[in-house]
Amino acid sequence: DQQVKQNSPSLSVQEGRISILNCDYTNSMFDYFLWYKKYPAEGPTFLISISSIKDKNEDGRFTVFLNKSAKHLSLHIVPSQPGDSAVYFCAASAAGNKLTFGGGTRVLVKP
């Protein structure tokens, strides 16, 4: 059973608009969350993270929101750019142990 789920396999958005990627988890022991971005034919690269003691973390155009009571996190990309077209994975860990990844969301930003 997947402990980290990304229920939207794909997302299409117009350039300049906001992209919102969602991730749900079931394990209440998860205390650290990360987002990775993956282009075709490349390995994933780290994008942004958040600890469970926070509910928001921002880095430039990327903001991650964490709702612990709902066991839900989201990644906002504002404004979206064509170079943001990629597959995004959320991942979670408990007490610094191994990461559990979601299934990924493919984002297409249309010019």
Place this chain on the structure above:
Amino acid sequence: DVKVTQSSRYLVKRTGEKVFLECVQDMDHENMFWYRQDPGLGLRLIYFSYDVKMKEKGDIPEGYSVSREKKERFSLILESASTNQTSMYLCASSTEANYNSPLHFGNGTRLTVT
């Protein structure tokens, strides 16, 4: 910049063959990992290692083994390849003792078992 290099981009092997996937990192990282990526399932951890000659099972170790004889090199071995091991294999490394530190991934090896 950290570089994680996987020796092959594409591999095609026959059922029953022994397959070696090699990974080298150049930043003296303690931790190394092997994942497989399958559509809709994300990345699943096969094995990891936090030191030379040390290895730990991940979530899906069955049918795989690993070797870490040198700090910079982590090999994934498929003892007898099967068609359900057709997948994208990703190697990663990280420097911190806990796994919250970001992973640095190689570009992947797409393995097809026929």
